[in-house]
Every structure is written in C-alpha cells, then in structure tokens.
Amino acid sequence: MKKRLLSVLMIVVLLTVSFSLPSFAATAMKLTGATYPTVLKKGDPFVARGVITSDCDILEVVIGVYNSSGKAEFEYTGLPGEKSYDINNVDYLLSFSKLPTGTFTYKIVATDEKSSKVVLLNRSFTVNTTGKVSTIKLTDGTSPADFTQGEGYSVKGVISSNYNLTEVIIGAYNTKGTVGFEFSDTPYTKSFDIRDVDYSLPFSKLKAGTYTYKITASDTEVSDVVLMQKTFTVRSSGTAASTLKLTDGTYPADFTQGEGYSVKGVISSNYNITKVVIGAYNTNGTVGFEFSDTPYTKSFDIRDVDYSLPFSKLKAGTYTYKVVASDTNSSNVVLMQKTFNVTTSGSSASSLKLNNATYPSNVNYGEGYSVKGTVTSDYNITKVVIGAYTSSGAKGFEYVGYPNSKSFDISDVDYYLTFSKLSVGTYTYKIMASDSRQSNVVLMEKMFRVISGGSSTGDLNEVNWDVIDISYWNRNAIDSWSDMASELDAIILRLGFAYTASKKMEEDDSFADYYAAAKRNNIPVGIYYFGAATTVSEADKEADFVLGLLDKYDCKLEMPVYYDLETEDQVDLTQEECTAVARTFCDKVSAAGYYVGIYCNKYFARDELYASQLSDFDFWIAEYNSSCTYNGEYGMWQYTESGRISGLNGVCDKNYCYYDYPTYIKANGLNGFSKPQPVVNPQFSFKTGANLTVNQNSKTVVLKKSPGLTQSQFISKYVSYKDVNVSMSALVGGKVATGSKISASGNGKSFGPYTICLLGDTSSDSKINSNDALLILQHSVGSKTLSGYPLISADWNGDGKVNSLDALEVLKFSVSQ
The missing domain is CATH 2.60.40.2550 (Immunoglobulin-like)
Known part of the structure; x- marks a missing residue:
C-alpha cells in the first residue's frame, strides 16, 4: 500500500512541475495633477496637490522638501494601503511656510506592491524674501590661461544682481582643494567689478601646478552661486607648456x-x-x-x-x-x-538591489537587534555578506551566504547576526552582494553605536540651535547672563588649554565663573579644550588633565566635550600621526563616559585628519562663510568670529548646532548625568509574516518553511520581548517541532503558553521529509487519521483542507532542502 501511494504521489509531482508560474506586469503607478513651487516668498504657504494612482495597493508615500545638503526640512510618510492617494489630503502637514531662505528640492516617492521607491516628482525651487528670482551673474569674465611661475595675471568681469551682493569669493585652488589664494568681500551693492580687486589676486605667488580659478557669489536671496570655475596650469620658470x-x-x-x-x-x-x-x-x-x-x-x-x-x-x-x-x-x-x-554570454545589466531594509541606530549592550531586508537581482545571487565592523575594520560579526537564487531574505539569517555579542563602541553595519553579473556591490553601509547599560534612546534628534563659545578673553564683555540666555540654545566654554611650545596645561581662569553662571541661567553647557599635543603620549596626558578638571567641578555637561585641534605643529604632522593624537584623546575621554567631539576648521578636517577613521566622534567645523562647505559629517558649524548677542558687549564666536545633544546625553547617562531608570513595561509578541502566523484565540503559532530551528534561533528570528523571561518546552533534540511550546513571564505579567505547529512536520520530529508527505497522503485517502496539532501542520497551503495537494507541496519542499 505504501509503495502504491508513493508512486501516485510521484506521478502528481511530475504532472505539476510541467506548469509554469504566472508572470506579473510592471506597476502602472503614476502622479497626475501635481503642483510644485518654483519660487516662494519666505513665510508664504504653498498648496500641494496631486493624485497618485496604481493598479495595485500603494504601500508607502514619502513627501518631503530637502535642502542643498540633502537634509530634510520636512518629510511626511503615509501608508495608504489603497490604489489611490490624494496629496491634498495631507497638505496641512507640509510646512512650506516654515522654510528658511535657500534652494530646495520638493520630492515625492512612492512604493506599491510591485515597485519600490519610485520617484514621481523631483523639482528644485527657491525660497527668498520677496518671492522673486535673483539675476546674479558674471558678465565679461576672463580666466587665466597657462602661465609661468612668478608671472602675474589680470582677470576681469563684473558680478551683478537685482539684489544686493552679500559676499564675493575669488580664489585659486590646487587639485587637492588646498587654497593657493582666496579673496573675499562683502560689498552689499548690486554690482562688483573684479578689476577693482585684481591687485588682491596674487597669481604671481602660485607654485608650479594645476589650479582651478573659481568665483562664487551670494546676494540677499541666493547663496554660494558658482559663477566661474576654470582650470589652468602654472609652469615651472623658463619652461614651455607640455603638449602631452x-x-x-x-x-x-x-x-x-x-x-x-x-x-x-x-x-x-x-x-x-x-x-x-x-x-x-x-x-x-x-x-x-x-x-x-x-x-x-x-x-x-x-x-x-x-x-x-x-x-x-x-x-x-x-x-x-x-x-x-x-x-x-x-x-x-x-x-x-x-x-x-x-x-556574461547573452546577459544584460544586473538589477542587484536591497529592498525594505532596516538597520540599527543605537543598540544596548547585550541586547539583540532584528534586521530585515530582501536582496534581489534578475540574476542568481552568488554571495551575500552581512556584518558589523569597527572603525578600524575589525569584524564584530560577519555572515557569508551563497544563496544561488534571485532573492535573499535577510530575516531568514537574522539569528546569525549577533548584535547581542558586540562590545560597547561604534560600528558600521554593511551588506554586500554579488550575482553572476556584478561582484561585491555595497547595498547598505550605516553607522551605529552599542551603548552600555539600560535601553537605547535612538538617534540624535535634528535641531537648528544658536550657540556661542567663549573663553577668558570674553570676560570683560559680559554684561548680563540672563540676556544672553534669552538668545541662546547652548553655550560652549573653554575649560583649558596647552601652550604650544612647552605643552604646559592650564585651566581657563574664567571657566569656574562661566560654568556657575550658565547653570544658574539654565543654559545647556559644553566645553572645549585647546590641545597642543603632537604625540599620543601628550594627547593621553591632555585627556587626563581634562578629566581631572571635569571631576574637580563635578561637571554635568548637556553638550559635548570638544578637543580643539588647530596648531601649526599639528598641521606639520602626517595625517596618520594627527589622527592618532585625536583618537587617543577622544577614546580616553569617551571611555570615561563623555560624549566627545572634535573642533577644527574644514581644511584641518579634510587635509590633516583621516576623518572617516574618527566618525564615532562628532565634528565641530569652523568656516567663516555664508554656508559650510565641508563635505564630511558634522554636528556644529562655527560660522563667524564676530557675532553679537544681547548681554555681551563685544563680538564672539557664533555657531549653528544641528543635533539635540542635551536630550541624548541625559537619556544615556553621559557627561556626569545619571541614566534614568527605564520604566518596566513587560512585552511579548511574535514577528509575524509570510512564514509565521498566530491565532491568539487558540494560542497557536503556525510556522512555515523553517525546520530544524534551535530555541535561540526561533526566539531571535520570530519573537520580540522586553522585561520578561522567555522559555520553551517540548523541543525534539533541542529543535522546534510541531507541539513545542513557548511562554514568557516577568514583572507581574505572563504570556502564553503558545503551541507551535511546524507546517509539514506531521510526525512532530522537527523535520519535513517524505515520511510527513506520506502521512498527509494517507490521511487524505482515509488509511490513517491525523488530529490535533499534527492535523494543523498537515494543511500546508492553509485552505482548511488536508489532501494530496498538501502532500505534494510537502514532498517538493523536502526534496528542495
């Protein structure tokens, strides 16, 4: 009887595999009737209209306005779940009226069941004080041709605008971006003749090499418009130009x-x-x-x-x-x-990509983190590498898979990604994939931190704060701390400094008074230390000195501790040496429980440091300009040394701060603050999806296509919990099988028990094989009877029936493993 049933089953298999799967048409998602701004007057609203339609459900719509750096000024995300979405229904959430002056991009991106992140609208527009367009331009401009070192060169051109020109920058920059010379002026007129400042452009002092001659201008409506950018060569004295x-x-x-x-x-x-x-x-x-x-x-x-x-x-x-x-x-x-x-022979371009991916921002030490995402390609994916790596490139963990299929679900290997075993520190979460067309394509690369103790508080929130920094030299200018407090979001105080020659370290004589006054007036405080170290040994001593002063005053700092690097001796170091100095100081202060940053100008960050090796510390960039042109990441920008605020009778350094450091620092118990005790909130749930469903009434968990999971693998992949202890029973050889149970309890709450039905595992042995297919077929013809959880596990396709089709699918799955 058994042989006859298996023969029938194999005939059914042969008949079934001759049929092909249906194909799906491309999405018909589109945007109609859309409005978009071109020029807006600051403070004016804008009515956004447009209807997104698709032939299938629209899963996500993202509508946002982004500045020239790519940062969102505002961004709205909707999850319609319908085939039509009217943008006008959320117009009140799109805060065009709150935009500052500048150039922006209005963007609409949508995802439906067939396509991911389709850009439906991508338009640039300007916000200014009048709602009119600037006509800033360069007329009759000349640029240098090649010339011999030591020779002068006269340039011409008239910059004009219908608005007053607020800044003009004219310079020559070598191929590394280093300044050969740079002239800047703030004319505040509608016309500027370059010939009038020709004497300030010392072409004759340029060394031999290749340069870019660049003219940038701003007026009251637009900033940093590049009006000319031309390359020229300065030849060595007495030689003709090469004709290479x-x-x-x-x-x-x-x-x-x-x-x-x-x-x-x-x-x-x-x-x-x-x-x-x-x-x-x-x-x-x-x-x-x-x-x-x-x-x-x-x-x-x-x-x-x-x-x-x-x-x-x-x-x-x-x-x-x-x-x-x-x-x-x-x-x-x-x-x-x-x-x-x-x-490859007969092939076309690969479409290797990552869809619907998640990634960590901050992870609490010892806790796991579940990541998701699907790698897809129109070619077989030959290799996937998923890992967490330290700033030095060392592996925190790394998973390597060889799927040899056109789709790879990261959640299927989530339990191999051991975030819970990472030490405290900063890491990069990276996903790379190869297919038969391309090799080692980086699909994701995101930085995250592992934090010691308690629960993670997430990312730093973005802000736009006014901050000043002061030292002993401002002591005679302060009239009223309360008036200063009314205009400030935070203040950075000089804690101390080192003499560049002797390396002797001193406390700033005004720090104690400044710190007490700022605290009395509820101004969030950070500090900076002017360092002179040129060796790691000296940097280590400076870190000890800073920690000693912070301990002396029992400081509780809402803003970061910054290491100020700017001396000529530090400039003379190699990038590797200078980076080692910065790393030594910052690591030691960070290890003592402080949020640490680095202060320097943009050229120092670019040319003297390997900034990418210091990405776990926030940069504070000094550049006295109408915008910060540093290309790396930074959290604060010092934009002037001649700013003014109420309560201070003189000039001071002014800064824009882009992150809410106080909230983050206090929540994570840094900078002298005690970490708030987390609120106990027992939670337990399942990560439901295509391979796992839960019936809460019967407390039954149906698990599909996942034979042979251990307890830890099942919990890591399919369970979310907090403030409870999770336990499992009725495992078979340590593996999850039909009939295994899971429950959780703690802090006055309990969950479950839930019984697991592993689809296809009708024999309750944690495996899915031909014996299970045979049991299902025998049940379907009446020669055997399944009941209880084995009966539930026999219904492979979930149609409420157990028949030969279920037996066929189980057999097909078993031979594919």
Missing part, C-alpha cells in the same frame, strides 16, 4: 566575458614621456589589469603593448578604461577615462 596628449585613441565598447579587445592610440609630448599607465578598474577601484612602462621617449604607441592588456581575462562587471601619462614637465595627466561593461 593622446591621438587616435580607441577604447572598448561593451563585450562578452572571455573575448579579447584591441585598443589603439599614440601618446606624444614635446618632452620625454617618463611614465605610461594603462588599466581597467572596476567600480570599487580594484585593478582588473594594469600595465605600466617608462619609455623616456617623446612618442608611445599603445598598439605595441596591446598584448599586455588582457581584456579577455576580465570577469563580468563594469570597468573604467584609463590611460595616464607623465613627462618631465607634468605628472599623472589623464588622457582617457571611459566606462565599459563585460557581460
């Missing part, structure tokens, strides 16, 4: 993996060519191949070395073909840079 060039150069078009490709071209110069580099580099900058030669001739034919360019050995992917040459008068001139694709 590539003639008749060819480059690869797309070709199939394994094919060769022949390139041509002649490199020539009026000077001897000292080096030629020809290579193919993938999107990560990794070398596919690279050829170099030192011909020391005035001509170099690429065809002569074509055999050394192994295009046929390149793997499938996207590459840049690059030709770079140097001669005795110029270095590393890029003569060609072209992108091409190497495809």
Whole structure:
C-alpha cells in the first residue's frame, strides 16, 4: 500500500512541475495633477496637490522638501494601503511656510506592491524674501590661461544682481582643494567689478601646478552661486607648456566575458614621456589589469603593448578604461577615462538591489537587534555578506551566504547576526552582494553605536540651535547672563588649554565663573579644550588633565566635550600621526563616559585628519562663510568670529548646532548625568509574516518553511520581548517541532503558553521529509487519521483542507532542502 501511494504521489509531482508560474506586469503607478513651487516668498504657504494612482495597493508615500545638503526640512510618510492617494489630503502637514531662505528640492516617492521607491516628482525651487528670482551673474569674465611661475595675471568681469551682493569669493585652488589664494568681500551693492580687486589676486605667488580659478557669489536671496570655475596650469620658470596628449585613441565598447579587445592610440609630448599607465578598474577601484612602462621617449604607441592588456581575462562587471601619462614637465595627466561593461554570454545589466531594509541606530549592550531586508537581482545571487565592523575594520560579526537564487531574505539569517555579542563602541553595519553579473556591490553601509547599560534612546534628534563659545578673553564683555540666555540654545566654554611650545596645561581662569553662571541661567553647557599635543603620549596626558578638571567641578555637561585641534605643529604632522593624537584623546575621554567631539576648521578636517577613521566622534567645523562647505559629517558649524548677542558687549564666536545633544546625553547617562531608570513595561509578541502566523484565540503559532530551528534561533528570528523571561518546552533534540511550546513571564505579567505547529512536520520530529508527505497522503485517502496539532501542520497551503495537494507541496519542499 505504501509503495502504491508513493508512486501516485510521484506521478502528481511530475504532472505539476510541467506548469509554469504566472508572470506579473510592471506597476502602472503614476502622479497626475501635481503642483510644485518654483519660487516662494519666505513665510508664504504653498498648496500641494496631486493624485497618485496604481493598479495595485500603494504601500508607502514619502513627501518631503530637502535642502542643498540633502537634509530634510520636512518629510511626511503615509501608508495608504489603497490604489489611490490624494496629496491634498495631507497638505496641512507640509510646512512650506516654515522654510528658511535657500534652494530646495520638493520630492515625492512612492512604493506599491510591485515597485519600490519610485520617484514621481523631483523639482528644485527657491525660497527668498520677496518671492522673486535673483539675476546674479558674471558678465565679461576672463580666466587665466597657462602661465609661468612668478608671472602675474589680470582677470576681469563684473558680478551683478537685482539684489544686493552679500559676499564675493575669488580664489585659486590646487587639485587637492588646498587654497593657493582666496579673496573675499562683502560689498552689499548690486554690482562688483573684479578689476577693482585684481591687485588682491596674487597669481604671481602660485607654485608650479594645476589650479582651478573659481568665483562664487551670494546676494540677499541666493547663496554660494558658482559663477566661474576654470582650470589652468602654472609652469615651472623658463619652461614651455607640455603638449602631452593622446591621438587616435580607441577604447572598448561593451563585450562578452572571455573575448579579447584591441585598443589603439599614440601618446606624444614635446618632452620625454617618463611614465605610461594603462588599466581597467572596476567600480570599487580594484585593478582588473594594469600595465605600466617608462619609455623616456617623446612618442608611445599603445598598439605595441596591446598584448599586455588582457581584456579577455576580465570577469563580468563594469570597468573604467584609463590611460595616464607623465613627462618631465607634468605628472599623472589623464588622457582617457571611459566606462565599459563585460557581460556574461547573452546577459544584460544586473538589477542587484536591497529592498525594505532596516538597520540599527543605537543598540544596548547585550541586547539583540532584528534586521530585515530582501536582496534581489534578475540574476542568481552568488554571495551575500552581512556584518558589523569597527572603525578600524575589525569584524564584530560577519555572515557569508551563497544563496544561488534571485532573492535573499535577510530575516531568514537574522539569528546569525549577533548584535547581542558586540562590545560597547561604534560600528558600521554593511551588506554586500554579488550575482553572476556584478561582484561585491555595497547595498547598505550605516553607522551605529552599542551603548552600555539600560535601553537605547535612538538617534540624535535634528535641531537648528544658536550657540556661542567663549573663553577668558570674553570676560570683560559680559554684561548680563540672563540676556544672553534669552538668545541662546547652548553655550560652549573653554575649560583649558596647552601652550604650544612647552605643552604646559592650564585651566581657563574664567571657566569656574562661566560654568556657575550658565547653570544658574539654565543654559545647556559644553566645553572645549585647546590641545597642543603632537604625540599620543601628550594627547593621553591632555585627556587626563581634562578629566581631572571635569571631576574637580563635578561637571554635568548637556553638550559635548570638544578637543580643539588647530596648531601649526599639528598641521606639520602626517595625517596618520594627527589622527592618532585625536583618537587617543577622544577614546580616553569617551571611555570615561563623555560624549566627545572634535573642533577644527574644514581644511584641518579634510587635509590633516583621516576623518572617516574618527566618525564615532562628532565634528565641530569652523568656516567663516555664508554656508559650510565641508563635505564630511558634522554636528556644529562655527560660522563667524564676530557675532553679537544681547548681554555681551563685544563680538564672539557664533555657531549653528544641528543635533539635540542635551536630550541624548541625559537619556544615556553621559557627561556626569545619571541614566534614568527605564520604566518596566513587560512585552511579548511574535514577528509575524509570510512564514509565521498566530491565532491568539487558540494560542497557536503556525510556522512555515523553517525546520530544524534551535530555541535561540526561533526566539531571535520570530519573537520580540522586553522585561520578561522567555522559555520553551517540548523541543525534539533541542529543535522546534510541531507541539513545542513557548511562554514568557516577568514583572507581574505572563504570556502564553503558545503551541507551535511546524507546517509539514506531521510526525512532530522537527523535520519535513517524505515520511510527513506520506502521512498527509494517507490521511487524505482515509488509511490513517491525523488530529490535533499534527492535523494543523498537515494543511500546508492553509485552505482548511488536508489532501494530496498538501502532500505534494510537502514532498517538493523536502526534496528542495
């Protein structure tokens, strides 16, 4: 009888697999009747209209306005769950009237059941004080041609606007962005003639090299408009300009993996060519191949070395073909840079992407964190790497999978991502994937912190606060702390300083009085220490000195502790040495329980430090300008040294602060504050989804496609809880099976017990195999009877019936494992 039933079942399998799955059409989601601003007067409202429609349910709509840095001025997220969504219904939530002056982007992005994050509207607009457009422009502007070192150069041009010009910046910058010279003025007129300041543009003092001549201007309505940006070369004295060039150069078009490709071209110069580099580099900058030669001739034919360019050995992917040459008068001139694709036979571009992903912001030490997301591609995904890495690149944990399918659900391996075992510190959560078309594509890279003790308080909230910083030198200018308090959101006090020559450390003579006065007037306080360390040993001593002073005054600081780096001796260090000094000080103060930051100007952050290696500390950037042009992350910007506020009879440094540090610092027990005791709130729930459903009435958990889970794997993947103890029973060999039970209790509450039904596990052994399929088929023909939880687990497709179709699906699943 058993053999006959299995034979029938296999016939059904053969008949079933001959049918193909249905295909799905692309989404028809669209936006109609949309309105969008072009120019708004500050304070004026704007009525947003438009209707989003789709042929399937719209799952999410994000409507926002973003500034030139990409930060949201406001952002609204709706979850309609319907096929139509009228933007006008949420118009009152879109606060256009609160926008400051500036240039912004109005953006509408939607997701439905078939497509993710479709950009339906992306329009730029300006907010100014009049609602009219600025006409700022440069007329008859000239730019320097190449000239010899030591020669002067006269430039011309008239900057004009229909509004008063508030700032003009004219400069020459080398290829690293370092200032050759820079002139700035605040004319506050509607016209500015560059010839009037030509004497302030010292072209004659520029060293030999390549520069960019740049003119930027602002008026009362728009800021930092680039009016000219031209490259020129300063030659060494007495030499003619190099004529280094590539003639008749060819480059690869797309070709199939394994094919060769022949390139041509002649490199020539009026000077001897000292080096030629020809290579193919993938999107990560990794070398596919690279050829170099030192011909020391005035001509170099690429065809002569074509055999050394192994295009046929390149793997499938996207590459840049690059030709770079140097001669005795110029270095590393890029003569060609072209992108091409190497495809697998008959393939098209990969669509490797990450959908609906979550990531941690702050995680409490010892607690787990569940992440979600689906990696998809139109090619088989060959490798997925998910990990948490320290700032030095060390692994906190790392999971590597080889799915060989077109979709990979991260939640299926969530229990391998051991956030609970990470030490206190700062990490990067990173997801990389490869398919048969592309390799090591970074799909996510987010920083997060593991915090000691208590529950995580989440991200820093964004604000826009007015902050000043003062020291002993402001002591005679302070008239009224209460008047100052009325205009300030926070204050940063100098705690102390070190002499640059002797390295002797001193307390700021005014700190104690300033600190007491700020506390009396309820002004949130932070401190900075002017450091002179040039070795890690000196930085360690400075950290001890700062901690000693903070302890001396029993300081409770609502704002960060900043390490001020700006001395000439520190500038003379290598980037590696200077970064080590900053890291030593900041690590020691941070380990003592303080929120630490680094103060420096934008050039110091860019040229003297490896800022990416210090990303766990917030930067406070000094740049006296109408906007901060530092490209890295920063939490505060010192925009002037000549600011004024009520209660202070003189000038002072003024800053914009972009994060609510006091709330975060107090909530996490930093900077001398005690961490608030968390409110006990026992919670227990299941992470329901495609593979897990719960019937609360019968306390039954139906688990699908997850055989062989241990207790810890099941809890990590499918259970959320807080302030309770979770336990499981009736496990089979330590594995979750049909009939296993789970419950939780603690702090006066209990949950469950719930009984688990592992779909397909009719034999209650934690496995899904042909024996289970046979039991289901026997039950369906009446030769055996299933009951209770095994009967529930037999209904694979959830239609309320147990028949041969369920047996077939269970058998198909068992052979796929």
